[in-house]
Amino acid sequence: MVEGTAVRDHVLKMISYIDELETLGANIDGETKVDAILSSLSENYNQFILNYNMNKMSSTLSELLNMLQAAEDLIKKEKGFLMLFAKLVSSSGTKPFHPKGRRFNNKRKWSQKSQVGPPARETKE
Numbered sequence: 001m002v003e004g005t006a007v008r009d010h011v012l013k014m015i016s017y018i019d020e021l022e023t024l025g026a027n028i029d030g031e032t033k034v035d036a037i038l039s040s041l042s043e044n045y046n047q048f049i050l051n052y053n054m055n056k057m058s059s060t061l062s063e064l065l066n067m068l069q070a071a072e073d074l075i076k077k078e079k080g081f082l083m084l085f086a087k088l089v090s091s092s093g094t095k096p097f098h099p100k101g102r103r104f105n106n107k108r109k110w111s112q113k114s115q116v117g118p119p120a121r122e123t124k125e
Contacts, residue, residue, distance in 0.1 A: 001041050002042075008068075011064070014040055015033075015061055018061075030058075034061070034064055037064060044075050048067075
């Protein structure tokens with residue numbers, strides 16, 4: 001599958017190839033047809049293929065087409081979110097780090113007031 005093409009167009013093309021093979025005399029069962037289509041998909045659909053095989057799903061070619069179209073919509077949404085997230089992360093990396101909290105501020109104020117450390121404890125001998 002060429003990156004950027006619609007999954008619907010790709011699956012319909014694969015179905016036409018399978019139909020052409022059957023008219024030439026090839027006897028192809030339904031599971032092999034589905035496997036041929038799944039193996040021709042791009043890497044973007046690896047999660048879908050894994051899910052399909054792990055759940056031992058069996059479907060007709062039209063059902064597979066509908067499931068792949070739904071997966072395509074999810075993949076497009078996910079890519080859009082990842083691009084937005086990457087943009088936010090790269091732009092937020094320019095801010096300097098300023099720890100917050102009372103504990104940090106107290107230590108900082110104490111060290112600024114005197115250059116000498118805390119008084120030493122007396123030990124009993």
